[in-house]
Amino acid sequence: MIVSRLTAIIGPDSSIPTHPTVTPEQLLKEADRCVKCGLCLPHCPTYLVLENEADSPRGRISLIQALARGELRKDPSLENHLSRCLSCRACESVCPSGVRYGELIDGGRALINKEHHGSPLWRRLFDQLSDRNRLARWSSLHNLLRRLGLTRLASLVPSETLRRLIAFGRYLPSKGNTLVGLHASKQPTGRLVQLFTGCVGSQTEQTLIMQALSLLTRLGYAVEIPQSQVCCGALHRHNGYPDDADRLLEENRRQTEISRADCLITLATACQLELDEHLKTKLPIKDLTAFLLDLPEETLPRLLPLKKKVIVHSPCSSHNDRSQDLLQRIPSLEITNFPEEGICCGAAGSYLLTQPKLSAALGEWKTAYLRASQADILITSNTGCALQFRQLIRQMDLEMEVMHPVELFAQQLETRA
Ligand code: SF4
Ligand code: SF4
Numbered sequence: 213m214i215v216s217r218l219t220a221i222i223g224p225d226s227s228i229p230t231h232p233t234v235t236p237e238q239l240l241k242e243a244d245r246c247v248k249c250g251l252c253l254p255h256c257p258t259y260l261v262l263e264n265e266a267d268s269p270r271g272r273i274s275l276i277q278a279l280a281r282g283e284l285r286k287d288p289s290l291e292n293h294l295s296r297c298l299s300c301r302a303c304e305s306v307c308p309s310g311v312r313y314g315e316l317i318d319g320g321r322a323l324i325n326k327e328h329h330g331s332p333l334w335r336r337l338f339d340q341l342s343d344r345n346r347l348a349r350w351s352s353l354h355n356l357l358r359r360l361g362l363t364r365l366a367s368l369v370p371s372e373t374l375r376r377l378i379a380f381g382r383y384l385p386s387k388g389n390t391l392v393g394l395h396a397s398k399q400p401t402g403r404l405v406q407l408f409t410g411c412v413g414s415q416t417e418q419t420l421i422m423q424a425l426s427l428l429t430r431l432g433y434a435v436e437i438p439q440s441q442v443c444c445g446a447l448h449r450h451n452g453y454p455d456d457a458d459r460l461l462e463e464n465r466r467q468t469e470i471s472r473a474d475c476l477i478t479l480a481t482a483c484q485l486e487l488d489e490h491l492k493t494k495l496p497i498k499d500l501t502a503f504l505l506d507l508p509e510e511t512l513p514r515l516l517p518l519k520k521k522v523i524v525h526s527p528c529s530s531h532n533d534r535s536q537d538l539l540q541r542i543p544s545l546e547i548t549n550f551p552e553e554g555i556c557c558g559a560a561g562s563y564l565l566t567q568p569k570l571s572a573a574l575g576e577w578k579t580a581y582l583r584a585s586q587a588d589i590l591i592t593s594n595t596g597c598a599l600q601f602r603q604l605i606r607q608m609d610l611e612m613e614v615m616h617p618v619e620l621f622a623q624q625l626e627t628r629a
Contacts, residue, residue, distance in 0.1 A: 225323045232593060234322060238278075238319070239280045240277060242312055243314060243316055246273045248270055248274075248454075249389065250268075251302075251306060252306055255305075256302060257302065257555050257558075258298065258570065260555075261573055262296070262372075266293045267293055269307075272293060272297055272316075273316060275290055275320070276323075279320060280323065296567060296570060298558070298560040299314060301314045302554050320452065321451060322454050322588045334451065335456075338562060342447050342448065343411075343442070344414040347384070347412065350381070354381035355373065355384075355396060358382075373566070383416045384415050384416060389413070390473050391437055392437045392438065393439070397435075400432065400434065401433070403432060404435070404436065405435055405474060406435075406437070406438065406473040407424060407428070407437050408476055408479065408487065409437055410478075412595055413480050413595035416598070417595055419481060419619060421479065423623070424479060424500055424622070427504075431512075438467040441464060441467050443460050444460070444464065444482075444483040445459075445461045445464075445486055445507065445564050446482050447561055449490070457486075464493075464517050465493050469494075469496075475497075476494070476495045476496070476498070478593050479593075481527045482595070484499045484529070485531075486532075500618050501593060501618060505534055505538055512541075515542050515621070515625060516542075517543035517545075517624075519544045521587045521589075522588065522589045522620070523548050523550065523585040523591070524588060524591045524592075524617075525550060525591065525597055536549070538617045539591065541621070549553065550578065551581065557574060558570065558574030558600055560596065564596065575600055578604065582601075582605065583608065588612060589615055590605065590613070591616070601614050602614045
Protein backbone atom coordinates (compact mmCIF):
# COMPACT_ATOMS: atom_id res chain seq x y z
CA MET A 213 0.00 0.00 0.00
CA ILE A 214 2.83 2.37 0.94
CA VAL A 215 4.64 1.70 -2.35
CA SER A 216 1.53 2.34 -4.42
CA ARG A 217 0.83 5.56 -2.52
CA LEU A 218 4.43 6.66 -3.03
CA THR A 219 4.18 6.06 -6.77
CA ALA A 220 0.93 8.01 -6.91
CA ILE A 221 2.54 10.91 -5.09
CA ILE A 222 5.79 11.08 -7.04
CA GLY A 223 4.09 10.67 -10.40
CA PRO A 224 5.91 10.81 -13.71
CA ASP A 225 9.08 12.85 -14.17
CA SER A 226 8.10 16.15 -15.78
CA SER A 227 11.19 15.90 -18.05
CA ILE A 228 10.83 19.50 -19.11
CA PRO A 229 14.18 20.62 -20.51
CA THR A 230 15.71 23.45 -18.55
CA HIS A 231 18.26 25.97 -19.77
CA PRO A 232 19.69 28.97 -18.03
CA THR A 233 18.39 32.31 -19.18
CA VAL A 234 21.72 33.89 -18.26
CA THR A 235 24.70 33.61 -20.64
CA PRO A 236 28.37 33.19 -19.64
CA GLU A 237 29.02 36.70 -21.05
CA GLN A 238 26.33 38.20 -18.78
CA LEU A 239 27.78 36.35 -15.80
CA LEU A 240 31.29 37.60 -16.56
CA LYS A 241 30.11 41.17 -16.94
CA GLU A 242 28.70 41.11 -13.41
CA ALA A 243 31.47 38.97 -11.87
CA ASP A 244 34.18 41.27 -13.27
CA ARG A 245 32.81 44.07 -11.09
CA CYS A 246 34.21 42.24 -8.05
CA VAL A 247 37.52 43.87 -7.07
CA LYS A 248 38.40 40.96 -4.74
CA CYS A 249 38.69 43.25 -1.72
CA GLY A 250 37.44 40.51 0.63
CA LEU A 251 35.27 42.82 2.72
CA CYS A 252 32.41 40.36 2.36
CA LEU A 253 34.32 37.41 3.83
CA PRO A 254 33.60 38.00 7.55
CA HIS A 255 29.88 38.22 6.73
CA CYS A 256 29.71 34.89 4.91
CA PRO A 257 28.37 32.06 7.12
CA THR A 258 29.96 29.26 5.09
CA TYR A 259 33.35 30.98 5.16
CA LEU A 260 33.04 31.42 8.93
CA VAL A 261 32.27 27.71 9.39
CA LEU A 262 34.59 26.18 6.77
CA GLU A 263 37.42 28.80 6.69
CA ASN A 264 38.09 28.02 3.04
CA GLU A 265 38.48 30.72 0.38
CA ALA A 266 36.56 28.57 -2.12
CA ASP A 267 33.59 28.65 0.28
CA SER A 268 33.63 32.44 0.48
CA PRO A 269 31.82 34.90 -1.83
CA ARG A 270 35.12 36.08 -3.36
CA GLY A 271 36.27 32.51 -3.95
CA ARG A 272 32.96 31.49 -5.50
CA ILE A 273 32.98 34.51 -7.79
CA SER A 274 36.46 33.47 -9.01
CA LEU A 275 35.16 29.94 -9.63
CA ILE A 276 32.16 31.28 -11.56
CA GLN A 277 34.47 33.49 -13.64
CA ALA A 278 36.67 30.51 -14.51
CA LEU A 279 33.59 28.43 -15.35
CA ALA A 280 32.12 31.16 -17.56
CA ARG A 281 35.44 31.63 -19.39
CA GLY A 282 35.62 27.88 -20.00
CA GLU A 283 38.83 27.55 -17.95
CA LEU A 284 37.14 25.16 -15.51
CA ARG A 285 34.89 22.21 -16.29
CA LYS A 286 32.24 21.02 -13.89
CA ASP A 287 33.69 18.63 -11.33
CA PRO A 288 32.36 17.49 -7.94
CA SER A 289 34.64 19.87 -6.05
CA LEU A 290 33.51 22.93 -8.04
CA GLU A 291 29.89 21.86 -7.67
CA ASN A 292 30.33 21.41 -3.90
CA HIS A 293 31.70 24.90 -3.38
CA LEU A 294 28.81 26.44 -5.31
CA SER A 295 26.21 24.14 -3.69
CA ARG A 296 27.39 25.04 -0.20
CA CYS A 297 26.43 28.68 -0.74
CA LEU A 298 23.25 29.49 1.17
CA SER A 299 22.15 32.21 -1.28
CA CYS A 300 21.64 34.30 1.86
CA ARG A 301 23.17 37.33 0.11
CA ALA A 302 24.77 38.63 3.31
CA CYS A 303 27.81 39.29 1.11
CA GLU A 304 25.77 41.33 -1.34
CA SER A 305 24.48 43.70 1.29
CA VAL A 306 28.01 44.65 2.46
CA CYS A 307 29.76 44.77 -0.93
CA PRO A 308 31.11 48.29 -1.60
CA SER A 309 31.16 47.62 -5.37
CA GLY A 310 27.49 46.60 -5.38
CA VAL A 311 28.20 43.19 -6.95
CA ARG A 312 24.89 41.39 -7.48
CA TYR A 313 26.11 38.15 -5.96
CA GLY A 314 22.64 36.55 -5.88
CA GLU A 315 22.43 36.68 -9.68
CA LEU A 316 25.96 35.26 -9.96
CA ILE A 317 25.37 32.21 -7.80
CA ASP A 318 22.00 31.45 -9.44
CA GLY A 319 23.61 31.90 -12.87
CA GLY A 320 26.68 29.82 -11.98
CA ARG A 321 24.49 26.93 -10.86
CA ALA A 322 22.36 27.27 -13.98
CA LEU A 323 25.49 27.12 -16.13
CA ILE A 324 26.51 23.87 -14.48
CA ASN A 325 23.02 22.43 -14.93
CA LYS A 326 22.94 23.48 -18.57
CA GLU A 327 26.06 21.51 -19.39
CA HIS A 328 25.12 18.48 -17.37
CA HIS A 329 21.32 18.75 -17.06
CA GLY A 330 21.59 18.91 -13.26
CA SER A 331 20.82 16.07 -10.92
CA PRO A 332 17.51 14.45 -11.95
CA LEU A 333 16.90 13.31 -8.36
CA TRP A 334 17.28 16.75 -6.84
CA ARG A 335 15.23 18.30 -9.60
CA ARG A 336 12.42 15.83 -8.97
CA LEU A 337 12.57 16.60 -5.26
CA PHE A 338 12.25 20.33 -5.99
CA ASP A 339 9.28 19.56 -8.27
CA GLN A 340 7.68 17.61 -5.40
CA LEU A 341 8.31 20.27 -2.80
CA SER A 342 7.05 23.07 -5.02
CA ASP A 343 3.73 21.36 -5.80
CA ARG A 344 1.30 21.97 -2.95
CA ASN A 345 -1.15 19.32 -4.13
CA ARG A 346 1.61 16.70 -4.08
CA LEU A 347 2.70 17.99 -0.67
CA ALA A 348 -0.84 17.53 0.60
CA ARG A 349 -0.55 13.89 -0.50
CA TRP A 350 2.87 13.65 1.23
CA SER A 351 1.03 14.71 4.41
CA SER A 352 -1.28 11.72 4.06
CA LEU A 353 1.65 9.38 3.42
CA HIS A 354 3.59 10.72 6.38
CA ASN A 355 0.56 10.23 8.59
CA LEU A 356 0.21 6.67 7.41
CA LEU A 357 3.89 6.02 8.26
CA ARG A 358 3.37 7.67 11.64
CA ARG A 359 0.31 5.56 12.38
CA LEU A 360 2.26 2.41 11.50
CA GLY A 361 5.06 3.54 13.82
CA LEU A 362 7.54 3.58 10.94
CA THR A 363 8.73 7.21 11.41
CA ARG A 364 10.42 6.02 14.63
CA LEU A 365 12.76 3.97 12.43
CA ALA A 366 13.98 7.12 10.63
CA SER A 367 17.34 6.98 12.44
CA LEU A 368 18.10 3.72 10.56
CA VAL A 369 17.80 5.43 7.16
CA PRO A 370 21.35 5.79 5.75
CA SER A 371 20.80 9.11 3.94
CA GLU A 372 20.95 12.24 6.08
CA THR A 373 18.74 14.09 3.60
CA LEU A 374 16.05 11.40 3.87
CA ARG A 375 16.31 11.45 7.65
CA ARG A 376 15.76 15.21 7.64
CA LEU A 377 12.90 14.86 5.16
CA ILE A 378 11.18 12.39 7.51
CA ALA A 379 11.91 14.60 10.53
CA PHE A 380 10.40 17.67 8.85
CA GLY A 381 7.40 15.57 7.89
CA ARG A 382 6.20 15.88 11.48
CA TYR A 383 5.35 19.52 10.78
CA LEU A 384 2.94 18.59 8.01
CA PRO A 385 -0.72 18.80 9.02
CA SER A 386 -2.60 15.66 9.99
CA LYS A 387 -4.68 16.12 6.86
CA GLY A 388 -3.38 17.78 3.70
CA ASN A 389 -5.35 20.94 3.01
CA THR A 390 -4.73 23.66 0.47
CA LEU A 391 -7.39 26.12 1.79
CA VAL A 392 -7.90 27.36 -1.75
CA GLY A 393 -10.96 29.32 -2.83
CA LEU A 394 -12.70 32.58 -2.07
CA HIS A 395 -13.07 33.51 1.59
CA ALA A 396 -15.76 36.13 2.05
CA SER A 397 -15.73 38.83 4.70
CA LYS A 398 -18.55 39.02 7.27
CA GLN A 399 -18.37 42.83 6.98
CA PRO A 400 -17.77 43.15 3.25
CA THR A 401 -16.26 46.39 2.01
CA GLY A 402 -15.93 45.32 -1.61
CA ARG A 403 -12.15 45.00 -1.29
CA LEU A 404 -10.42 41.83 -2.43
CA VAL A 405 -6.87 40.62 -1.88
CA GLN A 406 -5.10 37.55 -3.20
CA LEU A 407 -3.16 35.55 -0.62
CA PHE A 408 0.04 33.82 -1.69
CA THR A 409 0.44 30.73 0.50
CA GLY A 410 3.48 29.21 -1.22
CA CYS A 411 4.33 25.53 -1.54
CA VAL A 412 5.80 24.03 1.65
CA GLY A 413 4.23 26.86 3.70
CA SER A 414 0.78 26.00 2.36
CA GLN A 415 1.07 22.76 4.35
CA THR A 416 3.33 23.50 7.32
CA GLU A 417 1.87 26.96 8.10
CA GLN A 418 -1.84 26.18 8.12
CA THR A 419 -2.43 27.89 11.47
CA LEU A 420 -0.85 31.05 10.06
CA ILE A 421 -2.95 30.85 6.89
CA MET A 422 -6.15 30.42 8.90
CA GLN A 423 -5.19 33.34 11.19
CA ALA A 424 -4.39 35.48 8.14
CA LEU A 425 -7.75 34.62 6.57
CA SER A 426 -9.61 35.36 9.79
CA LEU A 427 -7.77 38.68 10.29
CA LEU A 428 -8.16 39.93 6.72
CA THR A 429 -11.84 38.95 6.44
CA ARG A 430 -12.46 40.63 9.82
CA LEU A 431 -10.86 43.80 8.43
CA GLY A 432 -13.40 43.71 5.59
CA TYR A 433 -11.35 42.06 2.86
CA ALA A 434 -12.52 39.14 0.81
CA VAL A 435 -9.52 36.85 0.28
CA GLU A 436 -8.84 34.54 -2.62
CA ILE A 437 -6.32 31.72 -2.78
CA PRO A 438 -6.43 30.57 -6.42
CA GLN A 439 -6.65 26.86 -7.07
CA SER A 440 -3.93 27.21 -9.73
CA GLN A 441 -1.53 29.22 -7.60
CA VAL A 442 1.88 27.52 -7.57
CA CYS A 443 5.27 27.84 -5.87
CA CYS A 444 7.00 31.23 -6.27
CA GLY A 445 9.89 29.52 -8.09
CA ALA A 446 12.63 30.38 -5.57
CA LEU A 447 13.48 26.69 -4.98
CA HIS A 448 14.17 26.14 -8.67
CA ARG A 449 15.87 29.49 -9.34
CA HIS A 450 18.35 29.17 -6.49
CA ASN A 451 19.19 25.63 -7.50
CA GLY A 452 20.01 26.56 -11.09
CA TYR A 453 16.72 25.90 -12.88
CA PRO A 454 15.65 29.41 -13.92
CA ASP A 455 13.34 28.31 -16.72
CA ASP A 456 11.37 26.10 -14.32
CA ALA A 457 11.19 29.06 -11.94
CA ASP A 458 9.96 31.33 -14.76
CA ARG A 459 7.33 28.76 -15.76
CA LEU A 460 5.98 28.77 -12.20
CA LEU A 461 6.05 32.56 -12.09
CA GLU A 462 4.14 32.76 -15.35
CA GLU A 463 1.31 30.69 -13.82
CA ASN A 464 1.25 32.96 -10.78
CA ARG A 465 1.28 36.05 -13.01
CA ARG A 466 -1.71 34.64 -14.91
CA GLN A 467 -3.56 34.19 -11.61
CA THR A 468 -3.00 37.85 -10.71
CA GLU A 469 -3.99 39.06 -14.20
CA ILE A 470 -7.35 37.28 -14.18
CA SER A 471 -8.12 38.43 -10.64
CA ARG A 472 -9.81 41.68 -9.61
CA ALA A 473 -7.80 41.77 -6.36
CA ASP A 474 -6.15 45.05 -5.29
CA CYS A 475 -3.05 43.47 -3.83
CA LEU A 476 -1.08 40.23 -3.67
CA ILE A 477 -0.22 39.43 -0.06
CA THR A 478 2.58 37.06 0.91
CA LEU A 479 3.21 35.23 4.17
CA ALA A 480 6.85 34.15 3.79
CA THR A 481 9.74 36.55 3.21
CA ALA A 482 11.48 34.21 0.72
CA CYS A 483 8.35 34.17 -1.49
CA GLN A 484 8.01 37.94 -1.11
CA LEU A 485 11.60 38.47 -2.28
CA GLU A 486 11.26 36.12 -5.25
CA LEU A 487 7.93 37.65 -6.36
CA ASP A 488 9.22 41.18 -5.79
CA GLU A 489 12.27 40.59 -7.97
CA HIS A 490 10.79 38.41 -10.70
CA LEU A 491 6.97 38.48 -10.91
CA LYS A 492 5.87 40.89 -13.58
CA THR A 493 2.42 41.87 -12.35
CA LYS A 494 0.45 45.08 -12.13
CA LEU A 495 -0.64 44.23 -8.57
CA PRO A 496 1.33 45.62 -5.64
CA ILE A 497 3.01 42.76 -3.73
CA LYS A 498 3.15 43.16 0.04
CA ASP A 499 3.99 40.87 2.89
CA LEU A 500 1.17 40.64 5.42
CA THR A 501 3.12 42.31 8.24
CA ALA A 502 3.82 45.38 6.07
CA PHE A 503 0.24 45.32 4.76
CA LEU A 504 -1.17 45.53 8.31
CA LEU A 505 1.33 48.18 9.41
CA ASP A 506 0.45 50.36 6.42
CA LEU A 507 -3.27 50.35 7.27
CA PRO A 508 -4.57 53.38 9.21
CA GLU A 509 -4.04 52.54 12.88
CA GLU A 510 -7.68 53.15 13.79
CA THR A 511 -8.79 50.37 11.42
CA LEU A 512 -6.86 47.74 13.38
CA PRO A 513 -8.62 46.03 16.28
CA ARG A 514 -7.30 46.51 19.81
CA LEU A 515 -4.98 43.85 21.19
CA LEU A 516 -4.93 42.07 24.53
CA PRO A 517 -1.74 42.39 26.61
CA LEU A 518 0.62 39.43 26.70
CA LYS A 519 3.12 38.96 29.52
CA LYS A 520 5.54 36.85 27.54
CA LYS A 521 8.98 37.18 25.99
CA VAL A 522 9.64 36.72 22.30
CA ILE A 523 12.94 36.41 20.45
CA VAL A 524 12.76 37.72 16.88
CA HIS A 525 14.73 36.12 14.05
CA SER A 526 15.12 38.27 10.92
CA PRO A 527 15.27 35.99 7.86
CA CYS A 528 18.03 36.67 5.29
CA SER A 529 15.30 37.09 2.68
CA SER A 530 13.83 40.03 4.57
CA HIS A 531 15.61 43.26 3.72
CA ASN A 532 13.35 45.32 5.93
CA ASP A 533 11.93 43.05 8.60
CA ARG A 534 9.05 44.89 10.26
CA SER A 535 8.08 42.09 12.67
CA GLN A 536 9.14 44.12 15.70
CA ASP A 537 7.00 47.12 14.65
CA LEU A 538 3.95 44.87 14.55
CA LEU A 539 4.76 43.08 17.80
CA GLN A 540 5.30 46.37 19.62
CA ARG A 541 1.57 46.92 19.32
CA ILE A 542 0.95 44.04 21.74
CA PRO A 543 0.87 45.52 25.26
CA SER A 544 3.26 43.99 27.85
CA LEU A 545 5.12 41.87 25.30
CA GLU A 546 8.88 41.72 25.90
CA ILE A 547 10.84 41.65 22.63
CA THR A 548 14.45 40.63 22.13
CA ASN A 549 16.48 39.53 19.10
CA PHE A 550 19.58 37.58 18.15
CA PRO A 551 22.82 39.51 18.65
CA GLU A 552 24.37 38.37 15.37
CA GLU A 553 21.62 39.32 12.94
CA GLY A 554 22.57 38.71 9.33
CA ILE A 555 23.98 35.22 9.93
CA CYS A 556 21.69 32.69 8.25
CA CYS A 557 19.99 30.08 10.46
CA GLY A 558 20.93 27.40 7.91
CA ALA A 559 17.44 26.78 6.52
CA ALA A 560 17.95 28.64 3.23
CA GLY A 561 15.10 27.02 1.30
CA SER A 562 16.05 23.55 0.15
CA TYR A 563 19.53 23.89 1.78
CA LEU A 564 18.27 22.14 4.92
CA LEU A 565 17.83 19.06 2.73
CA THR A 566 20.62 19.45 0.16
CA GLN A 567 23.33 20.35 2.74
CA PRO A 568 22.05 18.73 5.95
CA LYS A 569 25.38 18.79 7.85
CA LEU A 570 26.18 22.45 7.17
CA SER A 571 22.58 23.43 7.72
CA ALA A 572 22.63 21.71 11.12
CA ALA A 573 26.00 23.31 12.01
CA LEU A 574 24.64 26.79 11.24
CA GLY A 575 21.50 26.06 13.23
CA GLU A 576 23.73 25.04 16.17
CA TRP A 577 25.13 28.59 16.25
CA LYS A 578 21.73 29.86 17.27
CA THR A 579 21.27 27.43 20.13
CA ALA A 580 23.28 29.30 22.78
CA TYR A 581 21.27 32.49 22.19
CA LEU A 582 18.03 30.58 22.05
CA ARG A 583 18.68 29.01 25.44
CA ALA A 584 20.01 32.21 27.01
CA SER A 585 17.04 34.24 25.76
CA GLN A 586 14.60 32.32 27.98
CA ALA A 587 11.97 33.40 25.49
CA ASP A 588 8.53 31.80 25.33
CA ILE A 589 8.12 32.29 21.60
CA LEU A 590 10.47 32.50 18.62
CA ILE A 591 9.20 34.82 15.91
CA THR A 592 10.13 34.39 12.27
CA SER A 593 8.43 35.45 9.02
CA ASN A 594 9.82 32.72 6.81
CA THR A 595 8.68 29.13 6.31
CA GLY A 596 12.12 27.52 6.02
CA CYS A 597 13.45 29.33 9.10
CA ALA A 598 10.35 28.27 11.06
CA LEU A 599 11.02 24.61 10.17
CA GLN A 600 14.69 24.90 11.09
CA PHE A 601 13.90 26.50 14.47
CA ARG A 602 11.09 24.06 15.28
CA GLN A 603 13.55 21.23 14.78
CA LEU A 604 16.31 22.94 16.80
CA ILE A 605 13.97 23.73 19.68
CA ARG A 606 12.73 20.16 19.68
CA GLN A 607 16.28 18.81 19.78
CA MET A 608 17.12 21.22 22.63
CA ASP A 609 14.01 20.11 24.51
CA LEU A 610 12.94 23.71 25.07
CA GLU A 611 9.40 24.87 25.78
CA MET A 612 9.31 27.49 23.04
CA GLU A 613 6.70 28.05 20.35
CA VAL A 614 7.62 29.17 16.83
CA MET A 615 5.24 31.71 15.34
CA HIS A 616 4.88 34.20 12.51
CA PRO A 617 4.43 37.76 13.87
CA VAL A 618 0.94 37.90 12.34
CA GLU A 619 -0.03 34.68 14.13
CA LEU A 620 0.78 36.25 17.49
CA PHE A 621 -0.88 39.52 16.49
CA ALA A 622 -4.06 37.71 15.44
CA GLN A 623 -4.03 35.63 18.62
CA GLN A 624 -4.13 38.81 20.72
CA LEU A 625 -7.16 40.40 19.06
CA GLU A 626 -9.38 41.74 21.83
CA THR A 627 -12.60 40.28 20.50
CA ARG A 628 -13.26 37.72 17.86
CA ALA A 629 -15.46 38.65 14.90
S1 SF4 B 1 31.98 40.62 -3.73
FE1 SF4 B 1 32.26 42.78 -3.22
S2 SF4 B 1 33.00 42.76 -1.08
FE2 SF4 B 1 33.27 40.68 -1.89
S3 SF4 B 1 35.35 40.64 -2.67
FE3 SF4 B 1 34.05 41.22 -4.41
S4 SF4 B 1 34.02 43.44 -4.40
FE4 SF4 B 1 34.82 42.83 -2.42
S1 SF4 C 1 25.22 34.20 -0.33
FE1 SF4 C 1 25.67 33.83 1.85
S2 SF4 C 1 26.70 31.81 1.91
FE2 SF4 C 1 26.70 32.51 -0.24
S3 SF4 C 1 28.69 33.51 -0.49
FE3 SF4 C 1 27.21 35.15 0.06
S4 SF4 C 1 27.32 35.30 2.30
FE4 SF4 C 1 28.32 33.36 1.72
